[in-house]
Amino acid sequence: MIILELFLDGSFKEGFRGEDMSRRCCWMLLWLVGSAWGCSAPNPHVRVRRMEDGRLQVDGPLAGPFKTSEELATNACEIMTRQPGASNGAYGFEYCALHYYSGVENAFFLSYLSDIGGTKAGGRKFCELPSVVDDPEHRESIILGGAHSHPNNRQFSRGDLSGESLWRPTRLVDKRTGRVFDRQLLLLYREKNGECRAYGYNNTTRVVSALRGGEWVAIGQVGNDAGDIRMFEGQDWLP
16 A cells, blocks of 8 residues: 655644544435435545544545646546535535645646535635545655635635645655645635636745636735735736
């Protein structure tokens, strides 16, 4: 068994760890279809388990290989926001995953998903990010960060952007290729018209980017550990 670990500082673990919610046996809520779905078929895209030390582990890969981070984010958005309940607004919930890089293949991958999360005070949705991926086919991969969907908000939360949520080390090197990577948190959201939007938060530069026309476009920068963002001139969450 090959285990890849994402190094997290203690504050991140403390901020996202909590009681496990009971696993969802039904994919959709009653309001969607007027009656409950059967509970016999689990979501095949969700493969998550809690390890003895409390961390979450997901299998990999669910998707890939992708040649660029832009291609990865585009496909991750399509996959994760189409999961049951992922785009149901106030009645929806979040999914989480890890994205990682293989120097052997010079390619990016998306892990299987986690649905462990819930709703915090004020109705804010959350998903507990995994920190370990089990991918026997990619022994020397490095984890570049997490990915999560939002069911009712296209913006990063202040918690997402806070200093406590930075993944350390924020910058790392793939020994095989010599490529340097900044860790990045992905946010994925599907508009009501069906358009999928992907955003990235660079944990080293603390710049927030939007994926537009297949390219990352810097739209703002986080200025403090509270997670306050300053939008660049002429930029916003929507183009």
